[in-house]
Amino acid sequence: MKKGIIICVDDEKIILDSLKTELKNSFGDEFIIETAENAMEAIETFELLRSKKFEIPLIISDYIMPTMKGDEFLEKIHQLSPNTLKILLTGQATVEGVTNVINKANLYRLISKPWDSSDLILTVEQAIKSYSQQNQLELQNKQLRELSISLEEKVEKRTKELRKTNELLVEKQDEITSQNNELEEYRNHLEELVKTRTKELNTAKEKAEENDRLKSAFMANISHEIRTPMNGIIGFIDMLRSQEFEKDEQLNFLNLIENCTKQLMAIIIDIVEISKLETNQVKARISPFNTNSIPENLSSLFHYNLERNSDLELNIKFPEEEIECLTDGVKLQQILSNLVTNAIRYTPSGSIDVGLSITNDSNIVFYVKDTGIGIPKEFHKIIFERFRQVDIRLSRRYGGTGLGLAISKAYAELLGGKIWIESEPEKGSTFYLSIPYVPLNKDKAQKNGKNQLNGFHRKTVLVAEDDDTNFLFLNTALNRINFNSIRAKNGEEAVTICKNNENIDLILMDIKMPIMDGFEAAEEILKFRANIPIIAQSAYAFPTDKSKALKIGFAEYITKPTRLNVLIEVLKKHMEKIPVTPA
Numbered sequence: 001m002k003k004g005i006i007i008c009v010d011d012e013k014i015i016l017d018s019l020k021t022e023l024k025n026s027f028g029d030e031f032i033i034e035t036a037e038n039a040m041e042a043i044e045t046f047e048l049l050r051s052k053k054f055e056i057p058l059i060i061s062d063y064i065m066p067t068m069k070g071d072e073f074l075e076k077i078h079q080l081s082p083n084t085l086k087i088l089l090t091g092q093a094t095v096e097g098v099t100n101v102i103n104k105a106n107l108y109r110l111i112s113k114p115w116d117s118s119d120l121i122l123t124v125e126q127a128i129k130s131y132s133q134q135n136q137l138e139l140q141n142k143q144l145r146e147l148s149i150s151l152e153e154k155v156e157k158r159t160k161e162l163r164k165t166n167e168l169l170v171e172k173q174d175e176i177t178s179q180n181n182e183l184e185e186y187r188n189h190l191e192e193l194v195k196t197r198t199k200e201l202n203t204a205k206e207k208a209e210e211n212d213r214l215k216s217a218f219m220a221n222i223s224h225e226i227r228t229p230m231n232g233i234i235g236f237i238d239m240l241r242s243q244e245f246e247k248d249e250q251l252n253f254l255n256l257i258e259n260c261t262k263q264l265m266a267i268i269i270d271i272v273e274i275s276k277l278e279t280n281q282v283k284a285r286i287s288p289f290n291t292n293s294i295p296e297n298l299s300s301l302f303h304y305n306l307e308r309n310s311d312l313e314l315n316i317k318f319p320e321e322e323i324e325c326l327t328d329g330v331k332l333q334q335i336l337s338n339l340v341t342n343a344i345r346y347t348p349s350g351s352i353d354v355g356l357s358i359t360n361d362s363n364i365v366f367y368v369k370d371t372g373i374g375i376p377k378e379f380h381k382i383i384f385e386r387f388r389q390v391d392i393r394l395s396r397r398y399g400g401t402g403l404g405l406a407i408s409k410a411y412a413e414l415l416g417g418k419i420w421i422e423s424e425p426e427k428g429s430t431f432y433l434s435i436p437y438v439p440l441n442k443d444k445a446q447k448n449g450k451n452q453l454n455g456f457h458r459k460t461v462l463v464a465e466d467d468d469t470n471f472l473f474l475n476t477a478l479n480r481i482n483f484n485s486i487r488a489k490n491g492e493e494a495v496t497i498c499k500n501n502e503n504i505d506l507i508l509m510d511i512k513m514p515i516m517d518g519f520e521a522a523e524e525i526l527k528f529r530a531n532i533p534i535i536a537q538s539a540y541a542f543p544t545d546k547s548k549a550l551k552i553g554f555a556e557y558i559t560k561p562t563r564l565n566v567l568i569e570v571l572k573k574h575m576e577k578i579p580v581t582p583a
């Protein structure tokens, strides 16, 4: 380590040398003692030594010197190095000069000349100590400052990190809150679902119990119904075997046996039919049908019954004009015959009127009106359910199995129609059957349907339908109102036809089809013909199916059996959205 330097300044050479000698003796081991004879020389030496990185802890300067006095000199030194300690050595310094040097140069001590040696050495010793302590203090201060800065930086960095972590935590918290909300919603939804499901299951259970009860009642009833003709058959066969009877009596027995057999047959046919209807095995066979054949058929069918009851008359009044329509004529007559059978069965005396009218909304409404025992209001709906009878005791009296109206209602729905009743006990009942009127006669077509779609003819409809009967119905209906139709037998065919035929204006899409169902086909078609109206047709009227269809992009969802007026309304609504081809 370099030695420190003490500079002594005095213009009197003798004093300067004696000062140097005294200082050298006491501090020569640790310090170099430099001298200068005037202030300028001393400043030069000071700067030179400083540039060479020497430590100069102390300057001892005379006061009275030529060119620059001690106070001015020490002030300059102070400006260059505030830490260097300054001792003024004087015999005749002014008070002003000393005050000056104390204030401006931070004077360490004033030593008067001639100095006392021990005082000088002690003062220098203390000055050196004080310098080194001050330096140490400064060093420590510097280190402390640096430490404090680095600490501040660390604290700032840590604060930033903590703030970021906090932000992340807040975000996480938000996420957790939203997840919690979602979970809560889901839980509520699940609870709702469980409640609905439980309710549905309870209803299904009650229904199953009711069915069970009805089936038992039905079995008792059916066994009575079967036993009655069976007894007749067995009884008359025994009589024939006994050979005690005349020829004409025997012939009468044979007729009675035949009637009983027919009754049995009818019951068996009803039972088989209702189970086929329940499993969707019965389809309507739509073809042209003339309603004017109905009166004759009914008359001959019930001729025998009416002959046996002279208190009852059957009046059938149909319009004289020919009414040709598209329907399943066999099922239509079956319904009417069931209604007339009931009317005869539940009308001991009086009259039965049968007739029809055509309504403005393209329906044919048939009615069977009797003056019989009537039906209380609370039974008006449930008598159309299978095995339901107003009073089991009455059915013992009048016969019947509780299946006729259930079959009639199912048939009416197959024809795209409905059945209902107006009745009052003791006054009689009127049963109504309404089916869509799809006319065959051109003049009437103008009035019923075609004129509702003026301006839209020559539009082309793609009918995606796998069932032949349903297609025949839709095709005939469309042709009657002058629309062109093209058929696809499954979803895949519908997509291909649509790709190859730009003239298709609208699609009637069955949902349940082989190979590709209606949902998938519609999705495919909408990819390349986004604006084409696609009307879903489904026999399964589940609300989820409907919302699924609308979500996919179906323009409308209609349930089968399709009603003509509904079809026309839907075509009208969606054809209005596409440009009209001039007729």
Ligand code: ADP
Residues within 6 Å of the ligand: 342, 343, 346, 370, 372, 373, 374, 375, 383, 388, 389, 390, 391, 394, 395, 399, 400, 401, 402, 403, 404, 405, 406, 429
């Ligand atoms: P059923 O073979 O018992 O006549 P239906 O299903 O045809 O079965 O009729 C159900 C019930 O409705 C009958 O049992 C009867 O109580 C009532 N009903 C049906 N038609 C008439 C009618 N024209 N007048 C009074 N009651 C009727």
